[in-house]
Amino acid sequence: MSGTTMTVFENAQARDPKRYLWLLGSIAPACAIVPAQLVTWTGLELFWWIGPIFVLVVIPLVDMAVGTDGSNPREQDYEALSNDRYYRWCTYVFLPIQFIGLFIAGYLWAGTELSFADKLGLAATLGIVSGIGINAAHELGHRAEHLERWLAKIALAQSGYGHFFVEHNRGHHVRVATPEDPASARFGESLWAFVPRSVLGGFRSSLALERERLARKGKGWFSRDNQLLQAWSISVALFATMMCVFGIVIVPFLLLQALIGIVLLETANYIEHYGLLRPRRADGRYVRCSPRDSWNSDRLVTNVFLFQLQRHSDHHANPGRRYQTLRSSDLAPQLPYGYATMIVLAAIPPLWRAVMDHRVLAHYGGNMALINTKT
Template sequence: MKTFYVNARYLIVPLMTIATIFGIFLGNNFVWLGVILFGFNTIIDTLTKDIHLRADFDEDGNSFGIKKFQYAVMYLMLPTFIVLQIILAWRLFHYTSAYPIEVLSLFGITYQSGISGINLIGATLSAGLWAGLGIIYGHELSHNRKEGFFISRLIMSLSGASHFTYAHVYNHHLDLGHEDDPATAPRGRNVYHHAWLSHVGQSKYSFDLERDKLKKQRKSFFSLSNKWIIGYLYSLPSIIIFVWAGGVIGILSLLVVWVISNFLLEALNFMGHYGLIREHGKPVEHRHSWDNDNVFTSWFFIEIGRQGDHHVRGETYFWELDDVDAPNYGIGYFSLFVLTLIPPLFRKFTKELLEDWDRNKATDSERKIAHQIGNL
């Protein structure tokens, strides 16, 4: 029973993504289901902010997580996200082809054919939010073996961000807490500015990484071995299907999906290390990441909020990550995300937390750097 409970609790995102797809298929106001679920999750996350659970192990210290099951779910998220894009493209086709709005039936399921402009916006927002929330699988798989790494690249390419997989492993995990890491937000930066800088910075890092690798291998930059170029080519099918289904409106819709999903990804990066400082070359320690480990955040985001443990034991499966006394926001990702959207509120919320970090967790050298930066 415990094994079932530990493994089933990580199915919230897959189930809600499927519900979002089904909502877009049903049409009418159901297309907004993805947006409504996002709001619902924010409420649940806020209400459960004080419930914190540790990772579950048996008396011999073995995890209850079943690797093959969890991997099967993560791999299946790739076709799920593809279906999410296809169903949105299908709705775009209805809109641009001016399908009459009428009730039809398919396999005994009643749905609304055709779509209004306002509901097309709802379908696009729903798809964007869930494509963005699904990026957690791209992150988890980026740390795993060949086939997992490849699936991660494909999942990220659905959001036009396949550069993330290389930049995350080779740049972020090596340089976090330092200015060499574009994904670490320094004190005073807001999430909007960070999203842009981090996205471009990680893509540039991946570009440089490939350029240097190919130079060492005496190959041309324009080579099939260039993972930066190939990664962006993986996004071509999405572009083609959206152009085919909706022309200019299709491109606009895909852009909205990509902007939302990348913004959510960069918001996670922003929250994960905001304002924390590490001296260049010093080991990554638990104190260099913020934990978000209330129960709903942990289960929904497949423990991605246990950043402290993840960054010290990067090879550890998500279901084995634990509380390591890293700095902790004390609230979950959904609630914190709302705060990040209002930068003055976020800075007010983090001011005391960062002062505490400076006093009680930072080394003398880190404290000195913090003092030079100021900007709380």
């Protein structure tokens, strides 16, 4: 290796000691590719369920063993980190792996070799990949580059959740941590009450937001510029192709994996702002979003697999920052565990409330008037 190449390598590594860990984000979509091989090698049909096992069991255990990483990038490195295209390719590589896995799953769903239970396990695994794919779309969709915004819509195709592209950026980020935001969970609200409220509320909001945007541009609903129709058309094309290739027998499994992906995404929404409320100014408007308005976690392993989604406080305070530049803040309320563990807790409402309610109260000094309460 030449001296110049070594200097470039060393400088990049010095700016971000975790630089090459971000490639591990591709392990998540690979869960959709490896089940058949694992079952063949081990003879254990349990591996059809590798997605839920990996995300809900393995990652929480490794997360607790490895611990947290509260280090932040230096301010003088921000521009170099933000403009380094290596980090973009770490998100780009997610997509081909994601869709290769989906077509392999389609072949297996359409066949007769797997039992119904095994096909359900494979659907659950694909659902996990679908949900994490929404997270990849989340990172790509925040970018101004035309290519990355289209890649975000493609990443959302497997879940059929294309309206997320509109609602998250122009709805959730504007209304976050307020009662008006369907994706901000209220204090005392269970996950199972939150999910349908968020799904329906987000869908309605996306329709209104896109209709208003098109009207401002003097365009009708069926314009080629309609971002909702663009995203949904990709899903329709993907699902239609799958059915043409493998038959309608795969439809229940396609729908199941999409549903699981959506619930996984909405569970992350539930975790990220539970009970948090931005104060109002004298004119009645909400104050600008700050790190205090999102739950933060510095659990290293989950952050690597989710492109630092857990540094959600800085993401909402500074939505233009790319994932590799996100910082941990002392102002942000801290989750006791990483998202993978918190997902398990959220699924059991009494356990969730035992873990989280006193943390919400402590964050606001016990003043219920400052909390986003259930209405």
